[in-house]
Amino acid sequence: MSPRASLISENQLIRKISQISSQSSSQSDRLQLSIGDDAAAFRSRKGVLTLISTDALLEGIHFDLKYFSPEDLGWKALAVNLSDIAAMGGESLYFTTSIALPREKSAPFVQKLYRGMLQLANKAQITLIGGDTCASPGGVFLNVTIIGEVRPSEIVRRRGAQAGDLVFVTGELGGSAIGLELLRSHPELARASRRLTERHLRPVPRCHIGRFLAARQYASAMIDISDGLSTDLHHLCEQSQVGALIDAAKLPLSKVSQKATSLLSKALLDYGMNGGEDYELLFTASPKIKDKVPKKIQGVSIQEIGQITEEAGFCRVSLHGRVRRLFPSGFDHFAAL
Amino acid sequence: MSPRASLISENQLIRKISQISSQSSSQSDRLQLSIGDDAAAFRSRKGVLTLISTDALLEGIHFDLKYFSPEDLGWKALAVNLSDIAAMGGESLYFTTSIALPREKSAPFVQKLYRGMLQLANKAQITLIGGDTCASPGGVFLNVTIIGEVRPSEIVRRRGAQAGDLVFVTGELGGSAIGLELLRSHPELARASRRLTERHLRPVPRCHIGRFLAARQYASAMIDISDGLSTDLHHLCEQSQVGALIDAAKLPLSKVSQKATSLLSKALLDYGMNGGEDYELLFTASPKIKDKVPKKIQGVSIQEIGQITEEAGFCRVSLHGRVRRLFPSGFDHFAAL
Numbered sequence: 001m002s003p004r005a006s007l008i009s010e011n012q013l014i015r016k017i018s019q020i021s022s023q024s025s026s027q028s029d030r031l032q033l034s035i036g037d038d039a040a041a042f043r044s045r046k047g048v049l050t051l052i053s054t055d056a057l058l059e060g061i062h063f064d065l066k067y068f069s070p071e072d073l074g075w076k077a078l079a080v081n082l083s084d085i086a087a088m089g090g091e092s093l094y095f096t097t098s099i100a101l102p103r104e105k106s107a108p109f110v111q112k113l114y115r116g117m118l119q120l121a122n123k124a125q126i127t128l129i130g131g132d133t134c135a136s137p138g139g140v141f142l143n144v145t146i147i148g149e150v151r152p153s154e155i156v157r158r159r160g161a162q163a164g165d166l167v168f169v170t171g172e173l174g175g176s177a178i179g180l181e182l183l184r185s186h187p188e189l190a191r192a193s194r195r196l197t198e199r200h201l202r203p204v205p206r207c208h209i210g211r212f213l214a215a216r217q218y219a220s221a222m223i224d225i226s227d228g229l230s231t232d233l234h235h236l237c238e239q240s241q242v243g244a245l246i247d248a249a250k251l252p253l254s255k256v257s258q259k260a261t262s263l264l265s266k267a268l269l270d271y272g273m274n275g276g277e278d279y280e281l282l283f284t285a286s287p288k289i290k291d292k293v294p295k296k297i298q299g300v301s302i303q304e305i306g307q308i309t310e311e312a313g314f315c316r317v318s319l320h321g322r323v324r325r326l327f328p329s330g331f332d333h334f335a336a337l
Numbered sequence: 338m339s340p341r342a343s344l345i346s347e348n349q350l351i352r353k354i355s356q357i358s359s360q361s362s363s364q365s366d367r368l369q370l371s372i373g374d375d376a377a378a379f380r381s382r383k384g385v386l387t388l389i390s391t392d393a394l395l396e397g398i399h400f401d402l403k404y405f406s407p408e409d410l411g412w413k414a415l416a417v418n419l420s421d422i423a424a425m426g427g428e429s430l431y432f433t434t435s436i437a438l439p440r441e442k443s444a445p446f447v448q449k450l451y452r453g454m455l456q457l458a459n460k461a462q463i464t465l466i467g468g469d470t471c472a473s474p475g476g477v478f479l480n481v482t483i484i485g486e487v488r489p490s491e492i493v494r495r496r497g498a499q500a501g502d503l504v505f506v507t508g509e510l511g512g513s514a515i516g517l518e519l520l521r522s523h524p525e526l527a528r529a530s531r532r533l534t535e536r537h538l539r540p541v542p543r544c545h546i547g548r549f550l551a552a553r554q555y556a557s558a559m560i561d562i563s564d565g566l567s568t569d570l571h572h573l574c575e576q577s578q579v580g581a582l583i584d585a586a587k588l589p590l591s592k593v594s595q596k597a598t599s600l601l602s603k604a605l606l607d608y609g610m611n612g613g614e615d616y617e618l619l620f621t622a623s624p625k626i627k628d629k630v631p632k633k634i635q636g637v638s639i640q641e642i643g644q645i646t647e648e649a650g651f652c653r654v655s656l657h658g659r660v661r662r663l664f665p666s667g668f669d670h671f672a673a674l
Contacts, residue, residue, distance in 0.1 A: 032386055036576065037495050038424040038561060039390035041487070044381035049369055053376035054467060054482055056435040060474035087375040098393040098435075098480045130391060137397030138475020143435045145391055145482040150378070158374050224375060239373065 031094070031127060040129035042094060042147075049155060051148040053084035059139030067183040067190065070109050071116030072201040073142065078120045080226065081146035082205035083279040087224035088157070089214025090150035092207065094129045095121070098143040100136035113142075124207055154214040158239035161221035161284040165308040167244055168293060170206050170280045171300050173229055174268060175199035175254030177275025186263050196260055203279040209297050210281060218293055222283040228274040231328035232282055233315055240284075243314035246306035246326060248273070273317070274329040284308055368431070368464060377466035379431060379484075386492060388485040390421035396476030404520040404527065407446050408453030409538040410479065415457045417563065418483035419542035420616040424561035425494070426551025427487035429544065431466045432458070435480040437473035450479075461544055491551040495576035498558035498621040502645040504581055505630060507543050507617045508637050510566055511605060512536035512591030514612025523600050533597055540616040546634050547618060555630055559620040565611040568665035569619055570652055577621075580651035583643035583663065585610070610654070611666040621645055 033041040044050055057063055057077050068076075078095060085092040097117070101110065110133070121128060126146075179200030182190040190197050206224075213219040223236045229251075237244055253272040261268065285293055293302055309316075315326040370378040381387055394400060394414045405413075415432060422429040434454070438447065447470070458465060463483075516537030519527040527534050543561075550556040560573045566588075574581055590609040598605065622630055630639055646653075652663040 032489065033492070033494065038421040038559075039388040039427065039483075039485070041386040041388050041425070041492060043386055043489075046383065049378040049380055050387060050484075051376040051378050052431075052433060052467065052482070052484065054433045054435050054480070055469050056437060056471060056478075056480065058437050058471065058473060058478070061437070061472050084375040088378070090376065094389075096389060096391045096482065098391050100393060100395050100398070100478065130389065132392050132480075134393060134395065135398050136395060136475070138473070141393075141395070141437065141478050143391070143393065143469075143480040145389070145433065146376075147387075147389065148376070152369065152380075155370070155378060157370065222375075 031129065034127070034129045035131070040094070040096070042129070045149065048149045048151055051085055051088055051090045051150055052145065053081055054143065054145040055080050055084065056141065056143040058141050065140065067187065067197070068201060069116070070112035071119070073140070074113040074116030074118075075120045075202050077142045077144050078117045079203045079205050079279060081144045082120070082124055082126075082207055083203070083224040083226070085146055085148035086205050086207045086210030087222050087281060088148070088150060089154050089210050089219070089222065090148040091211060092124055092126045092146055092148040094127050094147040096129060096145045097131035098141075099131065099133050100141040101133070102136050102139065105140065124205075150214065154217065156214050156219045156222040156283070158221055158223050158236050161236060161240035161242050161308045162286075163242055163308055163310040164287060165220050165284040166287055166290060166304050167233075167246065167282070167284055167306040167308060168302055168304050169225070169229070169252065169282050170209050170302050171278070172252050172254040173225070173273075173278050173280060174271030174275045176203060176277040176279075177271045178254060178256055178260070178264060181264060182260060189260065189263065196256065199254065200277065203277065205279055206281045206300065209300060209302070212297055213283060216292070218285050218289055219283040220285055222281055225278045225280045225282050226276060228276045228329065229272065229282065230274050230315070230326055233326070234313065234328040236282060236284070237315055238313050240308075241312040243309040243311040244306055244316070245309050245323070246315070246317045248317050248319040250303060250305045252301060252303045368466065371464070371466045372468070377431070377433070379466070382486065385486045385488055388422055388425055388427045388487055389482065390418055391480065391482040392417050392421065393478065393480040395478050402477070404524065404534070405538060406453070407449035408456070410477070411450040411453030412457045412539050414479045414481050415454045416540045416542050416616060418481045419457070419461055419463075419544055420540070420561040420563070422483055422485035423542050423544045423547030424559050424618060425485070425487060426491050426547050426556065426559065427485040428548060429461055429463045429483055429485040431464050431484040433466060433482045434468035436468065436470050437478040438470070439473050439476065442477065461542075487551065491554065493551050493556045493559040493620070495558055495560050495573050498573060498577035498579050498645045499623075500579055500645050500647040501624060502557050502621040503624055503627055503641050504570075504583065504619070504621055504643040504645060505639055506562070506566070506589065506619050506642050507546050507639050508615070509589050509591040510562070510610075510615050510617060511608030511612045513540060513614040514608045515591060515593055515597070515601060518601060519597060526597065526600065533593070536591065537614065540614065542616055543618045543637065546637060546639070549634055550620060553629070555622050555626055556620040557622055559618055562615045562617045562619050563613060565613040565666070566609065566619065567611050567652070567663055568613075570663070571650065571665040573619060573621070574652055575650050577645075578649040580646040580648040581643055581653070582646050582660070583652070583654045585654050585656040587640060587642045589638060589640045
């Protein structure tokens with residue numbers, strides 16, 4: 001929004017982005033002011049809540065430009081934010097960006113980054129309404145703030161799970177962490193098969209499923225899996241003051257070729273249980289509506305994986321007939337340094 | 338919002354911040370969800386527009402921790418965003434933060450940073466509703482997104498100035514750039530007199546004046562001075578498709594001691610005309626309401642400095658009886674690298 005720092009040809013760039021972006025808008029009647037003033041302005045629908053979330057991606061912490069194309073990076077920065085709104089049961093509407101770039105990064109880099117971002121924005125029918133661009137003395141820094149909305153009766157929080165509720169997860173688990181390991185340790189294989197790395201480079205947020213569950217009030221609590229199942233399950237349980245028992249045999253593990261599997265340092269279950277950045281939805285629902293929850297929505301599976309228990313914050317997993325304590329062992333970007 | 342990266346003791350920190358923050362809230366009845374879920378949620382007032390703006394501060398580009406205390410930094414990151422909402426004539430309500438920190442920065446650094454930020458948040462009666470914290474491989478990165486509101490009839494844009502309108506500016510100009518130069522080149526003097534550097538380290542956004550002008554519909558166009566008068570005047574003129582003639586003798590230059598003045602590399606007028614980060618408001622108003630615009634609001638002067646002319650984007654300045662072309666020569670954080 002503020003032009004406090006100007007990128008070479010930033011004005012032209014902003015104009016271009018603004019044009020592409022406004023074409024993708026399905027909200028233009030409510031959007032009063034977009035890019036180009038000190039702030040953007042929009043009108044909320046009567047009776048709804050405005051949702052807001054913000055997430056940053058840093059080069060060297062969240063991504064490496066050795067294997068992230070600028071388009072992938074733009075896509076992912078938006079995807080992780082869309083996922084947050086999906087996890088609330090909300091509908092995403094607008095987003096703003098803050099981008100800091102080393103001087104050697106050229107205007108084409110930024111254009112490609114926005115191309116990837118706007119590709120997802122078009123799919124999700126949301127509009128870029130503002131941003132800030134400046135130089136970075138270090139690596140690339142990318143922050144997205146996303147704005148969505150939800151009816152008060154449909155909002156789904158992390159808090160709300162009750163003992164006896166069933167635990168569900170969408171899609172597949174572990175694919176992102178597997179992709180990341182292959183990109184880091186077996187770049188030739190990773191380059192040869194985009195399918196192995198797509199989950200890490202271009203995660204698909206479960207916007208539609210989040211809305212489906214919220215509109216029907218099926219989910220008693222929900223969170224998106226960004227840190228890994230074991231960690232995000234703890235977040236949900238702590239907020240809901242419950243525990244959980246997960247059946248490891250039911251986890252929808254990411255399918256990986258035998259060749260790739262043989263190269264991995266850990267068992268597939270480990271990636272599924274602790275691998276971060278899958279951006280699937282983890283939710284709970286009363287056993288009464290078990291049969292109402294579809295097995296699949298738009299090709300994405302919804303799998304029951306366990307049950308909520310009484311002891312607050314106490315999570316367990318049953319594996320090969322034995323029940324063990326489950327600890328949060330997911331992603332930690334501080335540890336990754 | 339997302340706990341994708343966890344700072345050591347981040348949970349406790351967030352709880353602490355959340356407590357301090359909620360005490361400062363005057364909007365708690367409208368704020369349905371704050372820190373601790375995947376997104377924050379609030380209810381908009383009927384008939385108003387929601388405003389949103391985002392601005393980043395990077396170590397090595399926007400600040401140097403040699404002279405910025407963590408408290409100063411927190412204050413300033415919020416101040417520059419409050420200034421954007423003020424420039425729209427809006428009222429700020431909520432904000433979110435994204436903070437990336439090198440590992441060697443300790444928890445006390447973050448607490449001090451939030452202390453400075455929440456000091457200003459309390460004054461401005463706005464509430465921290467979410468954020469993201471992670472490690473940085475380089476320096477400190479701080480992004481703030483601010484949410485405000487304004488009645489559609491009261492919104493003030495950069496577009497709207499008409500030929501014949503008078504040009505006004507609040508407060509004083511140049512003080513921030515002077516403070517920065519002293520901090521960089523004469524640190525002993527700067528340390529000895531906080532008054533000289535306060536404008537750079539802790540700018541005071543003109544929230545009250547922005548609202549005053551908007552509520553009475555006095556301002557035809559408005560922008561905050563972040564890049565410097567010469568540059569931001571061009572932004573306003575380009576958006577309004579007008580030009581301007583500024584009387585240099587009327588500029589409210591920052592008052593500086595003779596000793597400090599003698600150490601500066603440029604004339605005071607240069608800092609006033611091109612120095613960035615003053616966060617004063619630059620606005621235009623019809624000559625018909627000239628007498629209605631107060632000379633001072635809550636101790637901050639409002640000075641008429643020129644007039645809007647017809648030629649789009651063509652700005653001039655009269656100085657010692659001669660009229661010269663005025664070019665945008667303000668701050669450029671890319672050039673500063």
